[in-house]
Amino acid sequence: MALTLSSALRKTWQTLSSIKTGVILIILVVIFSAAGTIILQRPMTEPEDMQRAYSPAMLRLLDAAGLTDVFHARWFVALMILVSLSIIAASLERFPNAWRYYARPYKSPDEHFRRALPTQAQIPVKDEEHALDAVERALHKIGFKPERIVRTNSFSVFAERHRISEMAVYIVHASLLLIFLGGIVDALYGWRGFLMLTPGHQSSQIELRTGSTRTLPFAIRCDGAGEDTYADGTPKKYWSKLAVVADGREVGNKEIVVNDPLVYRGVRFYQSSYGRTGKLDKLILNVTPASGPRVNREISLSQNETVALDADTTVQLAEFIPDYVVEDGHVYSRSNEIANPAVRLVVTSAKKNSSVNYWLPEIPGIAENASSPYILEPKDLKTGVYTGLQVSHEPGQWAVWAGVVLMAIGLTFVFYVSHVRFWAVPVADSQGKRTLWVGGAANRNRDAFDVKFKHLVDEIHEELMAPPASAELETLKH
């Protein structure tokens, strides 16, 4: 029983670590993510739009299969976990070999290796020591640091460069896992929400995407918000002045704009939207007495505020209608957008015990503007603004960025840095003549390597032809 269990485990491990499984998993991820971009997705699409796009039966089917929210479905998460496991298994399966290769470089090639190596050359030489010196000088010339290897029964020269390149694939795989880890941490512990503020107000209640509310241990106060536009009216900049309030005192502030959020204790506040609340902030009026001396006065009113015009008369802003329409002698608001605003002011005289409904603009049949002791003219209407803040907490993002940097490094090594090795061994050829065996290997970019190898062989020839030490000897012989 134990034996079958272990064999089953081994089989699972082998399947998981095979490149075939990896590619099949990649294909599955591709298919399902493509489906997720073609089929309308739940949280982003309104339910009505979903019902319009698909028949009820179809929608039930899609919902049941989790295809209306692919990227958050359990089976998609499971698929991603399988991908991670496959990467881990494939890396672990191949890593020990690669590590051995990396940690203990093969420096002294035996006969078997020498026969099998594809890139090699044989140079006839007179003296072994002299030949190896020449190889060392030639290697120095092409920028390598040669190493003399002395074994009990042989001696040779070895040089290499960029051994780290053998590890590059594992760096890339590790970086991918790091990115996944960041994503998982964010999926488990991160949250995203929305906070709407009007200037002068503060809040610590974040409306989460999931529909629930989260209370922060600190509050955010909005000290102002606005929009700057270009000359042609297109928006140039949205800004909000935010302050962080903790334990009743301000602990920080920042003017945020799109692309530049406020960060406090790992919670990030982004400028997301900006608009008018449809509520009145201030109404500026020009007041003139209906009779008597024409003295102008400017007053400012906010909702329900009462201002005295003289000792006897007061005016109150009773009603603000952002988008008015008159029907059957009544005034209604068509929408909450400030498209066609109207205000109802009540001018009250204490002595006469009378009050007048003063409409701006004057609505015929309803307004009693004519009987007011004062003429009120609108000068300016200041409406309230709000700023919408996207709030997010992503504790895993540092793992993601670290993973990205690591991946960039890893890919650089994978594609552009190759592990180049050269060996030189003095041997006797089949006829027993002394020759120098020179071999080389590169793990990638073999075309460039072949050129380099030829260059090295040429250099060795050159060094053998003109050895400074034995130059006099040669001339003496002649």
Added chain:
Amino acid sequence: MSRAKAEQQPATGTTLIVLVGLGIAFLLFMAFLNVVKSGPILNEANLLYAALIFYAGAGALYLGFGVTGTESYIKFASLATWAGLIANTGAVAHRWYEAGHPPFASLYEMLLSFVWTLAALTLIAEKRYGVKVIGTVTMPVAIVGVVLMQLLRSDVRPLVPALQSTWLHVHVTLAMLAYAACALSFALAMMFLIQDKMKTESFMAATGVFTLGIYIAILTRFERWGGLNVVAWDADNKQEMFLSRGVRLFVTIPDLGWLMLLVCATVAAPLALYILARVKRNENFLAIANRAVFVSILLQTLALVFFLLRARDGQYTSLDADGLYRTTLAASPFILSGLVAGIFANLLYLLLLWRRPDLERHLPGADALDRITYKTICIAFPLLTLMIAAGAYWANRAWGSYWNWDPKETWAAITWLVYAGYLHMRITRGWRGRRAAYFAILGFAVVMFTFFGVTYLLPGLHAYA
């Protein structure tokens, strides 16, 4: 016979060079006359026009080389490409200076940068890797790009807040470089298939599938009673018209849908004949299929002409709103590029059909092409990775999340996965030759879908490009 040909060629060769040279000189002279009247010489429009003329000259010479194989064309074609690139650089620099930001903010600016990258890569591929006929493919693309730019709104528009970020420039630059490298790997893979003795009719089938795909995509805008839906154009603001945030207003051009359906059928005909030939094992069908390709090119040209005539400044009704609305060519850049790309692909097929031996003679060997394709992807893949990373970082700063699974993002990830699959198969499984070439082609198809298809067919956050 062969000697007669050898003697004959230099004569015709010189003729073409002289003709192209005269054409360039004539067009430049005409342009110069206009410029003298209108004032500043070195403005963007003039520079772009000069680039267009030189690219067209280079394209003609590269095509001449592709068809006749006269070596001397290449030298002049390179010279013309250099001249075009210099003018193009001037236009990019002018744009950058005027706008105060690198030219990546609108479709117009992205095309400007894309054409520049393409011309630069053409010269690199030619000089460094000796792939001389690459201009035959890339120069017509560059010409189409510059012509398309004339249709798009080109005035310097201030950047909306979300686009005011350095990371955007990094992201888009990387995207352009990566996509250009992918395009190059695609062209090289195609050349490999030619050198690898892939049957000419297989190329016909592939061209057929590609063109059919374009027309099916266009026909997703087919409206009842034979109309074709196109986006309405707001002439005052010079932009697409919106019903509400993110929802474009479509107008219906009557009868154009029927024409597209007809063209779609003629495009499908060679493909059907090819399948018939394979099933019945009868070569005769292939000859008919080649004629059908010819007919389909004529009809595609007809479709393009009618589209140009009907969509240019017309007024049409809409299903979603009352009244008449305008539309212009600039409102439908994707339909337009689809139509042009279809014709272009079929013309390339004709070039292959008629001049295959000449092409084979002038391309590098299959092994070399296979290796260069791999090298190009080795450049494209890290660029794709960094492009996605820069985009994620920007999204994190602008929208509060580094990954939103929006369609463009998802498809960028899919592209990345496809190339990752290619690399794994090549490195660990030793995939070479055909299979690797198919993979490279698939990768580029996904890139094209990410670039055009997602914008055109799928909704999402990436409303800017």
